[in-house]
Amino acid sequence: MNIADADRLRGDYLKRLDAAMRNVPHGVAAEIRGGILEELQGLDAAATAARIAQLGDPEAVAREAQDEAPVLVAPVAVPTPVPPPAAAPTVRNAPATSTRGFAIAAALTLSVGGIVLPFAGWVVGVVLVCFSSLWRAWEKAVAIIVPFVALIAIGGAGLLAFQAAPGGAMGTSTGSGEFSAPVNNPLLPATYDLVWSGLVVVGILLIPASGLWLLWRLRRRPHAPRT
Incomplete structure (x- = not known):
């Protein structure tokens, strides 16, 4: 296998990884993708295939990232409507x-x-x-x-x-x-x-x-x- 084969293997894996992590928060997905790309960069075709096998299926990587990802969006508190104060009853003087x-x-x-x-x-x-x-x-x-x-x-x-x-x-x-x-x-x-x-x-x-x-x-x- 030559360098072209290594690039093809790396590109296919990254595309599958991007598709699998579409529901993962953007910051977490970008960090994981950058780390995997850094590990696969510069390897020949055989080493690239071996490392991809170690990383595992992109769906499994995405599920693990989804479980460990922090909650980035806090729940929005719905304000409770406060009723206007009742008008004080008018006291009428007796005739x-x-x-x-x-x-x-x-x-x-x-x-x-x-x-x-x-x-x-x-x-x-x-x-x-x-x-x-x-x-x-x-x-x-x-x-x-x-x-x-x-x-x-x-x-x-x-x-x-x-x-x-x-x-x-x-x-x-x-x-x-x-x-x-x-x-x-x-x-x-x-x-x-x-x-x-x-x-x-x-x-x-x-x-x-x-x-x-x-x-x-x-x-x-x-x-x-x-x-």
Whole structure:
């Protein structure tokens, strides 16, 4: 064998080696190929064939290089998406009409407002009670309407009793079928006395009692009741 045969053997082996190491990292493959080329360089055909036989099949050389090759590419860390921070809930201040302080002030105004400022003070208390949301509708109606109903009942009962009394407002009948003029009995109260007494009872007792009743209904009720 001459030098041409040695070059042919060396070239064929290197081509097979390049094909076998196509999956080996480039730097490792180039280093192995350069080392083998350096060992085969300058040998005659017989020595080249003998050395190729010692090196072994190119596929085996490639597998060994693949097993010993270091990991050149580090795994790419996938960033975990971070959700945006949740918006803080908006705290809305409760309306003044839903507070216990407003309700207490409304009940007290209803109770004593008419004493401090006759009638007008009571009207202001009625308005405040109607605006408060801590009472049910029927509770407001009871506190506002009951004093009027009591006033009408007291005045009506007194008027009926006055007319039914002897010598009352109806007068007496004469023998000719005509009624004589009503005779004032000093022992019986006049109509205006009954009305005034009813107003006093309603203004001093029932209206303050209605406001106190609302305060009693307000106990242990920090929030507006369900309808």
